[in-house]
Amino acid sequence: MSRISLNFSSLVALMIGVVPFAATAQGAGGPIKIGLMLPYSGTYAALGNAIENGFKLYVQEQGGKLGGREIQYFKVDDESEPPKATDNVNKLIKRDNVDVLVGTVHSGVALAMAKAAKDNNTLLVIPNAGADAITGPMCGPNIVRSSFSNWQPGYAMGVVAGQKGVKRAMTITWNYAAGAESTKGFTEGLEKSGGKVVKDLNLPFPNVEFQALLTEIAAQKPDAVYAFFAGGGAVKFVKDYAAAGLNKTIPLYGPGFLTDGTLEAQGASAQNMLTTLHYADNLDTPKNNAFRKAYAIAYKSQPDVYAVQGYDAAQILANGLKAVGGDLSKRDALAAAMRKTPVDSPRGKFTLSAAGNPVQDIYLREVKGNNNEFRSVAVKALADPARGCKL
């Protein structure tokens, strides 16, 4: 019985691209150890799985090797719990001796990972967490990000709002770092194109009682409102905004997270909303179509922006490893190659800035049915200002 289950599990391991232990300790320096620290439980579990799927899809497409070396995975569930982050990341760095860290979704956890990666000089590829600080004051040559900084979609939306003639806008978000960074980006973008934010509204995380602030918006009558919320909060805010009848007179803008993965729950209240993000559901490019097809075949589900970010995390790493022929000791050359080599992403080609954040097109999308459809490029090749980064 145990024999059968052993065979079965190694079969499964092979199928999902994990190299069994038997194949290690051979070849040029053995396999590269990659530590996936992602949320596999809790609110963000679906995001963690999408990122892992995307990452492994790219590795499989390269025949299971990056830079000519086999890949061995180690996994830790970070539970999106910042207090446990340092312990969790040390399991991978100290216990498993991984060469590369990949993670994570939650910004608070990612900041702890960035610190540990710096202290131990481990390579870190961040597939989602958008905290500006990671590629700002915390930046380092061994840290890169395949997703976005919170500032980026906000800034792009601000530029678009200004172009649409918005002079007076209000922002609303939870009183936490990501919200502040996103609305700051919006404010800068709007000012750049001639408008002004007259008031920033915020409420404590994760409070979802918006009615008082909606009344405040109705009383102030701005030209537009920019909101940063995610998950359940995003659903409730968009629904409450529509139920208060505000969407008829004051357009509601936001970063893509306001309408990504939430459209089924938001229903009619989100229709025709404009948001900005580095990905859209119907980008009709050969690369994106090929990616979506391969993903659907491999995992029997449709990829989302998180899967794209996971896919690109593997791609950025591959670019670096290819340049040094899989030799991880050539750290400077590897860091430089990861930044210099263009990434052929499903979202479109992009490169990394010196700070390690994507310099990418941000798209303007419109909600149609259950899709965030591409409308136009809001800002071309937008780079995060990387304030506080000395690279």
Next chain:
Amino acid sequence: MDTATFLVQCLNAVQYGLLLFLVASGLTLIFGIMGVINLAHGSFYMLGAYLAFALAPWFGDWFVTRLVVGVVLAAVFGYLLEWLFFSFLYERDHLQQVLLTYALILVFEEMRSILVGNEVHGVAGPSWLAGGFRLGGLMEYPWYRVFASAACLVVAVALYAVVNRTRLGMMIRAGASNRDMVRGLGVDIRRLYRIVFAGGVALAALAGMIAAPLSSVYPGMGSSVLIICFVVVVIGGIGSITGALVASLLVGFVDTFGKVFFAEWSGVGVYVLMAIVLVWRPEGLMKRGF
């Protein structure tokens, strides 16, 4: 702020307060009368919201029927839960109660994840409550919110009547103040507690079901109401229904106007209120059972 805006904000405060009361009333019953610190109360709220989500396709526009069926299911669930777990807790210290009820939170969250998944889901309200009315040329006020407030008021009155005007209510109040004496008089206190617990669970679930079309259902929604409910219960006086009502409305007003006038500090407003009340009246606003 002009008068119209001020009045709309007052309406917002009352409406939020009433919804809070509905969740907190069940907690004050269980905490105050049975002496059990029930951290899983937020999970019962979540259970109600997910029940509303699960039952919606079956009942369509039979919204009130959906509520009744959900409440009955929740009450039965609470009855079983008391029999299986909570009945062993009364003689034990608070640490063990906290351990058990915290474990229940984890179990409920995991069950939710397995059964429904981690996505956010919208819950349809009844079509006969769709739309809203214009308020002072400012904004629309959804009919459903008015309905939710009215439903909370009805429950508040009914609860007051049951606790203060019926034989069952008399036994509950007596059981709260002297458990042994009530048992000595021949009342089956175990069954009484089981009923109270089932009632508390049903109230939390009802609140979740009423809130679901407004808030949608999502992971972790229970924990967000749990803390504010404990604040309400402590301010109102542990075990007091009237106190919970007054405290809910107070918290509603402090939260609403705190967000408008002191945006940066709105998170601490209700806790400052709690601190002031506790300094002034360490037992809370009202005495238990009234």
